[in-house]
Amino acid sequence: MIEKVKTEDLKVGMYVMLGQSWLRHSFMKPNFRITSEKQIKKIIHDGIKEVKVDTSKSEVIEERDLFRDVLGPRDEDTGQIPTQAPPPDSQTGTEIPPPEAGEFNPIDLISEELHQTIQNTxxxxxxxxxxxxxxSIRMMTNVLNDPRADNILSSKKMVYEIVDHILTDDDTAECMALITSHDYYTYTHSVNVGMLSVLLAKSVFEGSYDHNMQEMGAGFFLHDLGKCDIPHDLINKPGKLTANEWGLMRNHPQKGNTILVDTDQLTKECGLIIMQHHEREDGSGYPFGLSKDEIHPYARICSIADVYDALTSTRAYRKKVPTYKALNIMKEEMVGHFNRELFESFILMFK
Structure with a gap:
């Protein structure tokens, strides 16, 4: 279907037909799919007031659905953000589907199997x-299902071994970025972000002995530990979140930090990553609204991997986007959210 759309109403993903000579606009072709806000600004700058849009060739992702995982709610959407407990009829602690019989292995057994895999040359x-x-998926499933002290300690020891392997085995590390799952559960997201963050940290800090890479890795894998009690139907809710629901979502950094304090597993690295991975360079993040150098480099690394995985994972309210499109969205639509040098290093991981 062909529709006429005012240029100020254009969105990324629309397939536009400018209908004018190329001498009258800044584009090589008159018909194309918009891939960035810059292209929309160019159309407006060229003095074009209205264009035709082919909806059958358009792939528009609503801003609400695209950024819900990675940005906080807008004030006009939610007003104040309370942090009350979920209503009595809300099913908490079930974001992770119940395991099938024989699927749930004790975490120490998983640790031994991991060790044998890594040692097998x-x-x-x-x-x-x-x-x-x-x-790693099985490990995080256990931890998020039952975040008690011994489970967290065992999982951190597993992460230490994974980190050491990524740092010393370049061939296996190179394959890690290519095998992440795109089915969204908190445990798959935790592993995806953990792996990608460790790979980015390896690239950025290679040759330096000033960082505890093992504890940093633990922080990356446990960055969303505070979501262990958030209902599955809330995390994947198709519709708009209420102010109360946003409050619960935004409280997960503090919740995760509290769990590590209560289990005596909090370290400097884990605390910085868990508490700051939703902060943004321009100060638009949460929970503290930190900006630029106020945000620790470890959290900056995690925030990039966190947003990338959120965009490339299938959710109940939107489809996943491919790698190239996710990176382009992060570059064009989230200007000012990430440290430029770290983001450039992240892009190079996919070359």
Whole structure:
């Protein structure tokens, strides 16, 4: 279907037909799909007031659905943000589906299987990366299902071994970025962000001995620990979140930090990452509204991986976007949210 749309109402993803000679606009082709806000600004700058849009060729993702995971609510949407407990009929602690019989292995058994996989030099890098990833999924499932002290401690020891392996085995590490799952659950998201963040930290801090990479890795994997009690139907709610629901979502950094304090597992690295991974360079993040150098580099790394995985994962309220489009969205639509040098290093991981 062809529709006429005013240029100020254009959105990224619309397939536009300018209907004018190329001498009268800034584009090589008169018909194309808009991929960035810059292109919309160019159309407006060229003095074009209205264009035709082919809706059958358009792929528009609503801003609300695109950024819900990675940005806080707008004031006009929610007003004040309370942090009350969920209503009595809300099913908490079930974001992770109940395991099938025989699926739930004790975390110490998972740890031993992980160790054997890493130590087996006969396993090809791609296969080893997949097995390490699968063990990590099972590990995070256990921790988020039951975040008691011994489970968290055991999981951190597993992360230490994973981090050491990524740092020393370049072939397996290279495969890690290619095998993340795009089905969104908190445990898959935790592993995806953990793996990508460790890979980025390896690139950025390589050759430096000033960082505890093991504890940093633990912080990356546990960055969303505070979501363990948030209802599954809230995390994947198709519709607009209420002010109370946003409050619960925005409280997960403090909740995760509290869990580590209560279990005596809080370290400087874990605390910085958990509390600051939703802060943004321009001060638009939460919970403190920190900006620029107020945000620790570890949290800056985690925030990039966190947003990327949110965009490339399928959610109940929107489809996943491919890697190139997610990176373009982060570059064009989230200007000022990320440290430029770290983001450029992140892009290079996918070259």
């Amino acid at each position: 006969s396993i090809p890098p791609q296969t080893k990366a997949k097995e390490v990833y699968d063990h």
